């Protein structure tokens with residue numbers, strides 16, 4: 006397996022529930038290392054640009070407004086097979102379909118307020134990481 010990096014966002018609902026630490030523990034407990042992190046309150050323009058791929062979808066405006074409703078915790082996580090592993094840990098987009106024990110099953114309340122975002126593929130991971138982090142803001146770890 007290859008060492009990968011992926012972008013993870015703890016969304017405003019989960020930050021508001023004070024479960025940042027519990028969510029980051031899921032990554033660390035599964036051999037995913039946090040190599041960059043910041044707590045930010047996104048601007049509307051940032052949220053619109055980040056989710057531009059969904060701009061034609063009916064949920065786009067609600068998604069943007071939700072993502073600027075409070076601070077988000079954004080991190081780069083690194084490890085073997087990190088992109089797929091993170092998505093497995095998150096569970097299905099709709100928490101009502103998420104497997105027991107996944108982050109969304111445990112902390113999310115609806116498809117709109119679903120606790121976490123994670124990159125869905127290598128290309129999007131690279132783009133999403135570059136959207137939020139300069140290369141020098143990402144730490145190198147010795148394993």
Ligand code: CMP
Nearest residue numbers: 059064068098116117118119121122123
């Ligand atoms: P996320 O992984 O951040 O990517 C886009 C977000 O749009 C998604 O999580 C959901 O929170 C939100 N969303 C709302 N409705 C839908 C839908 N029908 N399909 C996919 N995503 C949706």
